[in-house]
Amino acid sequence: MKKVISFDLDGTLVDAVYGEMVWNHGIPTEYARTHGMSFEEAKAFIRGEYLSVGDGNILWYEIRHWLTRFGLDVSAPELLERYSSHIALQPHAEEVLRELYKKYTLVIASNAARIFVEKELGQTGLTGFFTHVISATTDYGMVKKEEAFFHRLCREAAVAATDMVHVGDHPVFDHDVPAGLGIESYHIDGHEAGSAPAKTAAGPRRTITDLKELLEYL
Numbered sequence: 647m648k649k650v651i652s653f654d655l656d657g658t659l660v661d662a663v664y665g666e667m668v669w670n671h672g673i674p675t676e677y678a679r680t681h682g683m684s685f686e687e688a689k690a691f692i693r694g695e696y697l698s699v700g701d702g703n704i705l706w707y708e709i710r711h712w713l714t715r716f717g718l719d720v721s722a723p724e725l726l727e728r729y730s731s732h733i734a735l736q737p738h739a740e741e742v743l744r745e746l747y748k749k750y751t752l753v754i755a756s757n758a759a760r761i762f763v764e765k766e767l768g769q770t771g772l773t774g775f776f777t778h779v780i781s782a783t784t785d786y787g788m789v790k791k792e793e794a795f796f797h798r799l800c801r802e803a804a805v806a807a808t809d810m811v812h813v814g815d816h817p818v819f820d821h822d823v824p825a826g827l828g829i830e831s832y833h834i835d836g837h838e839a840g841s842a843p844a845k846t847a848a849g850p851r852r853t854i855t856d857l858k859e860l861l862e863y864l
Contacts, residue, residue, distance in 0.1 A: 648830065648864065650803045651746055654790075654814030655756040658834055659739045659857075660766045662815075665758070667729040668709070669696070676718045676725075692716070702791050707759050707783040726765050733769045742857045743775045746864065753778045755799055755812065757819065760784035778802055790819040796827050811864065813857075821851055832860065 656665050670689065678688035695715070699706050709722045746752060752775050756763050760781040767773045782790050786798060800807050807828040814820025814834065821833040833853045854860065 647809065648750065648811050649809045650751045650753055650805050650811070651864070652753040652755045652799060652803075652810060652812040652829075654812075654816065654820050655754055655763060655766060656758055657736075657815035658813060658820075659736055659743075659772065660770060661732075661734045661736055663734065664729060664732045664766065665762070667732045668725060668762075672725050672729055673712060673716065673718070676720050677716050680716075680718055701757075702789055704783050704787065704789055707757055707789075709759060709761065722761055726761060730765065730769060733766055735770050735772075736857060738856065738858045740770075740772070742860055743772065745861055747775050750811075750864070751777050751803065753780065753799070753803055755780050755782065755790065755795075755814075757782050757790050757816075790814075790816070791823060793823060793827060796824045796829060800829075813860065817851065817853075821853075825851075832863070 653659055656662050670693070674685055674689040674692050677683075677692055678685045681688070696706065705711050709725070713720065713722060713725075743752065754763065754767070754776050758781060761784075763779060763781050767776075767779065773779070780786070780799060780802070782788055782795050786795060788795050790796075796807070796812070800810060803810065807824075811830045811832070812820060812824045813832045817833050817835070821831045825831040831852060833851055834857065835853055835855065
């Protein structure tokens with residue numbers, strides 16, 4: 647019997663636009679101003695620097711690392727606040743959480759640094775739905791690509807893997823890795839409607855295109 651539902655945050659419950667604005671607009675804007683170049687030049691350079699690290703590396707998620715690396719005179723809290731008007735829930739997120747909260751223990755399991763997680767949950771008013779709020783990178787010092795993350799998450803939530811559900815927008819980190827451990831996993835991707843499900847070691851990838859679909863399965 648399923649007892650715990652774990653959710654990714656950015657691109658799953660909260661619109662990914664906020665992260666996009668901070669990482670791919672805010673930081674390039676500061677870099678362009680500091681180093682005397684155009685925004686487009688700065689954006690191209692910074693994007694290349696991000697890609698040289700990749701989203702499998704914990705540094706990808708550490709905003710303070712990047713601000714220091716780029717020599718920018720702006721604090722992380724200041725930058726996050728500057729674009730906070732872009733924080734918005736994904737369609738049906740609150741409605742679905744209210745329904746699932748009646749039957750399950752809900753958990754946040756995000757790769758985003760805790761400073762992002764707390765900002766987004768606080769502004770959207772979702773904090774009260776969750777018994778545990780975990781930033782993989784800040785709290786565990788790892789990325790969700792590691793099976794060890796989900797083993798630890800299960801221990802923290804005091805459930806077996808087979809009693810947990812995980813939902814997120816990264817096909818590997820949020821579906822394939824947890825599914826391989828026996829966690830019932832759902833990849834949310836609004837751009838894959840009608841596409842054939844990918845094959846994984848744990849079987850076909852479960853892909854949904856709207857959070858409301860979860861209510862049909864859980």
